[in-house]
Amino acid sequence: xxxxxxxxxxxxxxxxxxxxxxxxxxxxxxxxxxxxxxxxxxxxxxxxxxxxxxxxxxxxxxxxxxxxxxxxxxxxxxxxxxxxxxxxxxxxxxxxxxxxxxxxxxxxxxxxxxxxxxxxxx
Amino acid sequence: xxxxxxxxxxxxxxxxxxxxxxxxxxxxxxxxxxxxxxxxxxxxxxxxxxxxxxxxxxxxxxxxxxxxxxxxxxxxxxxxxxxxxxxxxxxxxxxxxxxxxxxxxxxxxxxxxxxxxxxxxxxxxxxxxxxxxxxxxxxxxxx
Amino acid sequence: xxxxxxxxxxxxxxxxxxxxxxxxxxxxxxxxxxxxxxxxxxxxxxxxxxxxxxxxxxxxxxxxxxxxxxxxxxxxxxxxxxxxxxxxxxxxxxxxxxxxxxxxxxxxxxxxxxxxxxxxxxxxxxxxxxxxxxxxxxxxxxxxxxxxxxxxxxxxxxxxxxxxxxxxxx
Numbered sequence: 404x405x406x407x408x409x410x411x412x413x414x415x416x417x418x419x420x421x422x423x424x425x426x427x428x429x430x431x432x433x434x435x436x437x438x439x440x441x442x443x444x445x446x447x448x449x450x451x452x453x454x455x456x457x458x459x460x461x462x463x464x465x466x467x468x469x470x471x472x473x474x475x476x477x478x479x480x481x482x483x484x485x486x487x488x489x490x491x492x493x494x495x496x497x498x499x500x501x502x503x504x505x506x507x508x509x510x511x512x513x514x515x516x517x518x519x520x521x522x523x524x525x
Numbered sequence: 526x527x528x529x530x531x532x533x534x535x536x537x538x539x540x541x542x543x544x545x546x547x548x549x550x551x552x553x554x555x556x557x558x559x560x561x562x563x564x565x566x567x568x569x570x571x572x573x574x575x576x577x578x579x580x581x582x583x584x585x586x587x588x589x590x591x592x593x594x595x596x597x598x599x600x601x602x603x604x605x606x607x608x609x610x611x612x613x614x615x616x617x618x619x620x621x622x623x624x625x626x627x628x629x630x631x632x633x634x635x636x637x638x639x640x641x642x643x644x645x646x647x648x649x650x651x652x653x654x655x656x657x658x659x660x661x662x663x664x665x666x667x668x
Numbered sequence: 669x670x671x672x673x674x675x676x677x678x679x680x681x682x683x684x685x686x687x688x689x690x691x692x693x694x695x696x697x698x699x700x701x702x703x704x705x706x707x708x709x710x711x712x713x714x715x716x717x718x719x720x721x722x723x724x725x726x727x728x729x730x731x732x733x734x735x736x737x738x739x740x741x742x743x744x745x746x747x748x749x750x751x752x753x754x755x756x757x758x759x760x761x762x763x764x765x766x767x768x769x770x771x772x773x774x775x776x777x778x779x780x781x782x783x784x785x786x787x788x789x790x791x792x793x794x795x796x797x798x799x800x801x802x803x804x805x806x807x808x809x810x811x812x813x814x815x816x817x818x819x820x821x822x823x824x825x826x827x828x829x830x831x832x833x834x835x836x837x838x
Contacts, residue, residue: 408666409761409763410761412763413757413805416756416757417751417753417761419756420752420753420756420779420782421749423749423752424742424746426747427745427749428742428749428835431682432730433682433685433724433727434682434685435831436724437685437689439690440716443773444692444696444712444716444822447696447708448699451700451703451705453763454701454705454774455662455703456702456704456714456774456820457703460704461557461705461706462794462795463706463792463793464782464785464786464792464793464794464797465792469770470716472703472705472741474703474794474798475778475779475781476777477705477707477778477795478795478798478803480674480705480708480794481562481707481708482799482806482810484708484711484712484715485562485647485711485715485793485813485814486810486813486814487715488715488719489650489813489816489817490817491724492654492723492767492821493817493820493821493824494722494729495658496654496657496724496820498727498822498826499658499661499727499730499731499824500733500824508731517645521784524692526697550710554793554796555791555797556792556793557793557797558706558709558710558793558795559707559793560707560793560796560799560800562711562715563710563711563714566715566718570714570719570722571717573722581716587788594822597815597818598719598813598815599810600811601815603806603810605808608808615780619800619804619805619808620833621804626783629787629788629789630790632790632801633789633790634788635701635800635801635804636797636800636801637671639800639807640796640800643811644805644812646811646814646815647814648816650814650815650818651673651719651751653721653818653822654817654818655723655726656815656826657821657826658726658727658730658825
């Protein structure tokens with residue numbers, strides 16, 4: 404086991420942690436969603452990289468090729484990509500509504516507005 | 526962007542090719558990369574391009590809201606309908622072998638219709654979401 | 669891509685963040701092609717770099733903002749990220765090496781898909797055959813998820829229009 408054989412996992416982990424950092428460290432809601440999208444793409448890499456066989460080809464049966472890369476992760480990740488964009492669209496719709504309700508999309512200001520509202524109601 | 530001549534001409538050249546490419550991707554999904562999802566997204570992207578260059582009301586006239594909404598639901602119905610057809614013809618739900626006398630042809634038929642349903646729903650949803658987002662900022666003037 | 673991601677985290681102008689995210693999607697699609705995942709690459713390019721960028725730009729147009737200066741120093745999130753990264757690296761040491769033909773992912777059901785799909789379904793693209801035929805239920809669920817997302821967005825963003833129309837009518 405050398406560094407080169409696990410290089411793909413290293414890249415995946417770097418992207419995953421970067422996405423996670425953007426989600427938890429940045430207050431702007433749209434940027435959080437972008438960080439979430441980055442996190443999701445790192446998971447795609449996590450699934451597809453182990454399926455690749457060096458010397459193989461894309462999993463389309465054709466004469467002349469004997470070794471194919473694994474098609475099963477491709478199927479799962481295809482579904483995951485489409486579901487990911489669906490959730491991104493829903494998240495953005497919610498952000499638009501938040502913006503219309505609070506007039507801001509910074510998480511700190513929204514929390515402060517909520518706390519002020521609670522204080523006023525008490 | 527409505528008045529810019531270069532953009533209008535280039536868009537008029539591009540959009541038919543994009544739609545043609547989407548159809549190619551859809552039907553060629555069995556022989557090469559492609560399939561329903563990619564084709565649906567490319568169709569939606571072509572209409573989005575039209576809306577960006579010629580304005581949202583023109584796009585709404587070209588692909589009205591009713592059509593888009595029926596596409597959104599229709600694709601899922603096509604997919605489920607293939608499954609029910611499998612039931613009615615004597616097999617299990619979503620069983621493609623019974624769709625034709627030759628089971629392999631039945632598979633191909635089933636896959637064709639299923640991918641078509643997927644493409645219809647995906648393009649409908651992407652386009653509808655774009656319409657909702659783009660129409661929200663300036664709603665009172667043009668619907 | 670690491671440089672891109674760090675730039676996305678650092679820049680405050682949201683428009684440039686969206687553009688960088690689009691570039692990131694294209695790079696990811698190229699990496700996927702290098703990994704022989706052509707269907708996935710086409711989907712990632714069209715969906716990630718196309719539709720995602722359009723939706724993000726539309727949302728930016730509707731929410732109009734720059735990112736404010738962060739009040740908290742990001743030490744705690746940075747520490748959490750490093751701890752998570754270390755745990756993941758420790759976990760990945762047990763995973764099979766890159767392009768190992770003996771890895772368990774290539775055993776079990778995949779050889780059957782690769783060998784039998786052309787004969788059983790008549791479709792050369794194994795990914796399409798698995799997606800639409802062998803695992804058709806999952807694709808039905810996914811189509812329903814896309815439909816639900818569309819319905820959700822309609823539900824979220826529609827009410828105001830009816831209220832507007834009620835306001836406009838005398």
